Amino acid sequence: MTNVKDVACAIITSPEGKTLVVQRSAKMLLPLKWEFPGGKVEPGETPAACLAREIGEELQVRIRITGELRPREYAYETVTIRLIPFLAEITAGEIFLHEHADLGWFTHAELLLLDWAAADVAVVREYTGR
Numbered sequence: 001m002t003n004v005k006d007v008a009c010a011i012i013t014s015p016e017g018k019t020l021v022v023q024r025s026a027k028m029l030l031p032l033k034w035e036f037p038g039g040k041v042e043p044g045e046t047p048a049a050c051l052a053r054e055i056g057e058e059l060q061v062r063i064r065i066t067g068e069l070r071p072r073e074y075a076y077e078t079v080t081i082r083l084i085p086f087l088a089e090i091t092a093g094e095i096f097l098h099e100h101a102d103l104g105w106f107t108h109a110e111l112l113l114l115d116w117a118a119a120d121v122a123v124v125r126e127y128t129g130r
């Protein structure tokens with residue numbers, strides 16, 4: 001498909017096994033939907049490099065990538081994205097939210113109850129095994 005935007009996102013887990021999710025602000029596209037932190041891959045950038053940059057910008061922490069899930073394409077009304085999910089852990093820093101309305105650390109059962117950005121639903125199913 002033409003003009004698909006690659007979006008890298010991080011599924012960050014804590015040592016206790018909870019998963020970090022962020023809530024989009026009321027002023028963003030997809031207002032107040034929950035998503036994994038990340039963003040659009042820029043020209044010439046690898047998805048992994050994009051993720052490190054976006055996580056620095058959005059959360060002010062550094063991460064280590066530990067795995068990948070299946071990329072998922074989703075056609076919104078105005079844009080089609082390919083969401084590229086990475087599994088990751090925080091290696092340095094304290095989270096400070098720069099762009100999002102809220103964040104939470106959730107169990108797998110709790111993840112399934114959130115109001116997700118539509119593209120994320122398939123990723124969350126694969127991740128939680130539901």
Ligand SMILES: Nc1nc2c([nH]c(=O)n2[C@H]2C[C@H](O)[C@@H](COP(=O)(O)OP(=O)(O)OP(=O)(O)O)O2)c(=O)[nH]1
Nearest residue numbers: 007009029035036037038039040081117118119120
């Ligand atoms: N970061 C992230 N974006 C997601 C997820 N699921 C999902 O549909 N998206 C969408 C929302 C946006 O349209 C796009 C990511 O763009 P972005 O975060 O770099 O930029 P943005 O929302 O500020 O959008 P824009 O104003 O730059 O167009 O992917 C997700 O889990 N994480």
